[in-house]
Amino acid sequence: MKKIATGNKAVAEAVKQAVPTVVAAYPITPQTEIVEQIAEFVSGGELKSRYIPVESEHSAMAACIGASITGIRTFTATSSHGLLYMHEMTNWAAGARLPIVMANVNRSIGPGWNIWAEHTDSLQERDTGWLQVYVSTVQEAYDATIMAFRIAEHNDVLLPVMVNLDGFLLSHIMQPLDTVEIGDFIPPTHLPYAIDVKNPTGYGGLTGTEEHYKMRWDIERSMRDSVKVIEETEKDFAKRFGRRYGFTENYQCDDAEVIVVAMGTLGKEAEVAIDLLRKEGIKAGSLRIRWLRPFPNLKILKGKQVVVVDRDYSFGRGGILATEIMAQTKEEVFSVIAGIGGQEVTFEDVAEFVRKRRIGTEVWFGVSNNV
Amino acid sequence: MFEIRIHSRGGQGGVTAARLLALAAIHDGKYATAAPFYGAERRGAPIVSFVRIDDKPIRVYSQIKKPDMVVVLDASVMDVVDVLQGLKSGGKVLVNSQQKKEFGGYLSSNVDLTGIALKEKLVVSGNPILNTPVIGALAKMGVVSVDSAKKAIREMFSDERNVTVAEAAYKEMSA
Amino acid sequence: MLKCTSACAGCSDSLALRYVLKAAGPDTVLVVPACCTSVIQGIYPNTAFNVPVYNIAFGAAAACASGMSNAFRAAGKKTNVIVYAGDGGTLDIGIQAMSGAFERGTDFLYICYDNEAYGNTGMQRSGGTPLGAKTTTTPAGKTEAKKDIDAIIAAHDPPYQATAAAAYPQDLFKKVQKALTFRGPSFIHILAPCPPGWRYSTEKTVEMGKLAVKSGMWVLYEREYGKLTIGAQSKVAMKKPIPLEDYLAPQGRFKGIDPKTVEIIRQRLAKNLSKLAAEEAAP
Numbered sequence: 001m002k003k004i005a006t007g008n009k010a011v012a013e014a015v016k017q018a019v020p021t022v023v024a025a026y027p028i029t030p031q032t033e034i035v036e037q038i039a040e041f042v043s044g045g046e047l048k049s050r051y052i053p054v055e056s057e058h059s060a061m062a063a064c065i066g067a068s069i070t071g072i073r074t075f076t077a078t079s080s081h082g083l084l085y086m087h088e089m090t091n092w093a094a095g096a097r098l099p100i101v102m103a104n105v106n107r108s109i110g111p112g113w114n115i116w117a118e119h120t121d122s123l124q125e126r127d128t129g130w131l132q133v134y135v136s137t138v139q140e141a142y143d144a145t146i147m148a149f150r151i152a153e154h155n156d157v158l159l160p161v162m163v164n165l166d167g168f169l170l171s172h173i174m175q176p177l178d179t180v181e182i183g184d185f186i187p188p189t190h191l192p193y194a195i196d197v198k199n200p201t202g203y204g205g206l207t208g209t210e211e212h213y214k215m216r217w218d219i220e221r222s223m224r225d226s227v228k229v230i231e232e233t234e235k236d237f238a239k240r241f242g243r244r245y246g247f248t249e250n251y252q253c254d255d256a257e258v259i260v261v262a263m264g265t266l267g268k269e270a271e272v273a274i275d276l277l278r279k280e281g282i283k284a285g286s287l288r289i290r291w292l293r294p295f296p297n298l299k300i301l302k303g304k305q306v307v308v309v310d311r312d313y314s315f316g317r318g319g320i321l322a323t324e325i326m327a328q329t330k331e332e333v334f335s336v337i338a339g340i341g342g343q344e345v346t347f348e349d350v351a352e353f354v355r356k357r358r359i360g361t362e363v364w365f366g367v368s369n370n371v
Numbered sequence: 372m373f374e375i376r377i378h379s380r381g382g383q384g385g386v387t388a389a390r391l392l393a394l395a396a397i398h399d400g401k402y403a404t405a406a407p408f409y410g411a412e413r414r415g416a417p418i419v420s421f422v423r424i425d426d427k428p429i430r431v432y433s434q435i436k437k438p439d440m441v442v443v444l445d446a447s448v449m450d451v452v453d454v455l456q457g458l459k460s461g462g463k464v465l466v467n468s469q470q471k472k473e474f475g476g477y478l479s480s481n482v483d484l485t486g487i488a489l490k491e492k493l494v495v496s497g498n499p500i501l502n503t504p505v506i507g508a509l510a511k512m513g514v515v516s517v518d519s520a521k522k523a524i525r526e527m528f529s530d531e532r533n534v535t536v537a538e539a540a541y542k543e544m545s546a
Numbered sequence: 547m548l549k550c551t552s553a554c555a556g557c558s559d560s561l562a563l564r565y566v567l568k569a570a571g572p573d574t575v576l577v578v579p580a581c582c583t584s585v586i587q588g589i590y591p592n593t594a595f596n597v598p599v600y601n602i603a604f605g606a607a608a609a610c611a612s613g614m615s616n617a618f619r620a621a622g623k624k625t626n627v628i629v630y631a632g633d634g635g636t637l638d639i640g641i642q643a644m645s646g647a648f649e650r651g652t653d654f655l656y657i658c659y660d661n662e663a664y665g666n667t668g669m670q671r672s673g674g675t676p677l678g679a680k681t682t683t684t685p686a687g688k689t690e691a692k693k694d695i696d697a698i699i700a701a702h703d704p705p706y707q708a709t710a711a712a713a714y715p716q717d718l719f720k721k722v723q724k725a726l727t728f729r730g731p732s733f734i735h736i737l738a739p740c741p742p743g744w745r746y747s748t749e750k751t752v753e754m755g756k757l758a759v760k761s762g763m764w765v766l767y768e769r770e771y772g773k774l775t776i777g778a779q780s781k782v783a784m785k786k787p788i789p790l791e792d793y794l795a796p797q798g799r800f801k802g803i804d805p806k807t808v809e810i811i812r813q814r815l816a817k818n819l820s821k822l823a824a825e826e827a828a829p
Contacts, residue, residue: 002397004390004393004394004403004405021617021620021621022613022616022617022620024609024612024613024616050616050617050619050620052612052613052616052650053650054609054612054646054650055642055643055645055649056609056642056643056646058605058606058609058643059606059608059609059612059642059643059646059647060609062602062603062606062607062609062610062612062613062643063609063610063612063613063616064613065602065606065610065613066600066602066609066610066611066612066613066614066615066617067613067614067616067617068613068617069600069614070614070617070618070621072617072620072621074613074617088603088605088606089603089606092602092603092606166432168407169406169432170432172407173404173405173406173432174389174390174393174394174404174405174406175393175403175404175429176397176402176403195575195598195600195614196598197572197573197574197575197597197598197625200593200595200596200597200598200599201593201598201599202587202588202590202593202595202598202599202601203598203599203600203601204600204601204602205584205587205588205589205590205593205599205601206584206585206587206588206589206590207589207590208589208590211590211591265432266432268430268432269430269431269432269433271430272430272431344433344434345433346431346433346434346436347433
């Protein structure tokens with residue numbers, strides 16, 4: 001059905017299709033609209049979920065964990081400080097192998113208080129064992145959230161999935177949204193180790209040095225197996241609903257000499273920059289990273305000049321995306337730090353990054369005088 | 372791509388006007404996005420919202436710097452904000468006002484949205500509703516079709532008076 | 547609970563838990579934050595407990611149980627969800643999640659077994675450590691009083707709350723059974739003397755709990771829909787308490803305590819008893 005919706009609303013609509021038994025959440029700007037909408041669906045009887053209005057994000061994730069281990073479907077949403085506050089529990093959720101789905105609306109981190117888009121919040125969750133996908137349109141926010149449940153709950157994965165969307169730029173923008181009836185797209189939740197009082201089991205107790213690392217390896221093995229599950233899920237989604245995604249979205253990359261890499265809405269805006277550059281005769285392309293965990297294969301970047309735009313930073317090291325890409329491609333990039341704290345970055349700026357690229361260097365947009 | 376910037380004050384419905392306009396454009400078979408530029412959520416503060424309409428999917432998320440059109444829902448905003456900033460030469464300005472104001476180099480129109488809303492007693496929390504009549508005015512200016520405008524209003528509002536005020540604004544619009 | 551837990555000799559945590567689980571029956575899940583009980587289950591893949599035990603991070607037990615209870619109720623299951631947490635996980639790091647779960651009317655039983663310090667990390671002070679007690683982080687004796695968690699719980703107005711002691715197993719057993727009949731949150735606060743932490747010999751665990759009650763340092767009561775009933779053992783203690791020193795002297799943690807501090811403890815004890823007596827007598 002043809003609708004218009006914000007990114008937040010799209011996530012809530014997707015959750016309505018997935019029907020989690022328990023939603024536990026705490027409000028935070030710019031995510032609040034998601035949980036408000038879900039609470040409204042629940043109170044209006046449109047969504048048969050239990051909504052637990054917890055007193056903190058730490059408790060939101062703890063409640064999802066407690067609910068999930070009984071073998072049911074759970075969802076929560078957060079942003080920025082909320083995500084960081086639940087950090088202990090995001091680790092627990094992955095370590096406990098619980099297929100919780102969470103939407104994170106990417107927002108910068110204080111001090112000072114700033115509610116605008118930035119990716120550092122979710123990138124600080126990079127190493128927790130959560131799968132992470134970054135979306136760039138309202139439609140994609142909807143589609144990715146639906147797929148997240150199926151991927152998380154797949155027997156070969158059984159890990160939590162985080163769907164990331166840019167604060168305000170996507171959470172509050174209105175775009176066309178095509179909603180679907182998912183039918184049996186997400187199979188019923190089946191957690192093989194759900195709590196069973198007839199077969200009492202201890203969960204997460206003392207674990208010795210001979211066992212703990214094997215459990216960690218098991219997470220990594222499932223993370224690797226998730227690649228196939230993501231591919232299958234996206235393929236089936238495309239077959240049923242007509243929209244195809246991928247680990248990355250590549251735009252004019254095949255014959256490109258220089259490729260811009262970014263995530264989220266900036267990755268979309270970059271495509272407009274590519275059109276501009278192509279008109280000038282510059283063979284440019286753009287690659288938008290969708291799945292950050294598991295990290296995609298970026299063979300396509302081999303032998304190309306790469307400009308990475310990071311809306312995030314790891315102090316003392318560099319742009320997080322740039323660092324990850326260099327580690328995989330074993331090649332230097334031109335690293336641009338832009339958009340932090342909601343800093344305005346336009347397609348014209350991105351085109352300028354490409355024109356003035358200096359491979360092997362890093363530039364902070366609007367700070368260094370170089371771009 | 373046609374880009375519109377809407378100036379209003381917090382609580383006047385500028386954001387909803389942007390959403391209605393985008394929805395109407397989608398009903399016209401086009402692509403559209405509506406984006407509020409939020410500051411702190413403060414009633415009465417000048418705010419802007421943006422609408423982009425195009426025949427192709429819209430991939431731009433940054434703020435509109437060079438609008439094709441500017442809509443001013445509250446003329447008092449013009450005392451504190453340069454509403455013409457970046458407006459393309461020959462661009463259109465629509466002001467909610469009883470009097471027409473000339474802007475050199477731009478096509479100026481005016482309509483008394485406040486009066487129209489008050490006539491229908493369409494007032495919420497003391498604020499006359501401006502977001503639905505303005506869609507009627509914009510339909511007159513050819514931004515969206517009349518049918519799509521009405522359809523969008525009916526989808527977002529159950530009170531039929533919202534359609535009435537849009538029709539009134541359409542009729543009263545200075546040419 | 548099976549035999550062979552890895553609890554210390556004379557541990558009253560495991561003693562109390564045995565009665566809690568007996569009273570609760572097999573359709574029960576324990577939610578356990580970091581505490582002595584996370585240690586005494588044994589090491590993976592073994593467990594000494596014969597109900598499902600969900601171990602969770604230190605400050606998260608009540609929130610975890612909140613999710614679990616909602617999930618069970620959504621599935622139409624009556625399974626008892628019991629948080630079994632120490633004083634650190636209740637009075638200190640877990641208080642926010644606990645307060646939230648009580649405020650939301652979560653259908654669960656929260657049990658705090660209180661050994662008055664961080665026991666499994668070697669006895670550091672907690673909000674539950676009494677005035678004058680030596681711990682590894684209060685080597686000269688704690689200069690602040692014990693936090694009144696029962697009053698904090700009472701402020702949430704749960705349908706049922708009680709105090710108990712590992713030294714009075716029948717009383718504890720009955721209170722757990724009763725607590726589980728209420729819909730919504732209930733709370734039981736168990737005094738759990740700890741031989742290595744309180745520095746007394748292991749065979750005196752039960753005696754230590756009894757001395758606490760007999761001296762009036764620990765009062766056994768129930769509060770049902772706000773109505774307080776003081777237990778018979780504590781009634782006796784209120785009429786004819788044993789000297790406070792009889793409770794303090796056998797414990798190494800109070801060794802060398804300043805007489806002025808003892809006097810303050812005595813005054814606070816008396817104040818607490820008269821407050822409870824007045825509450826019970828009120829119409």
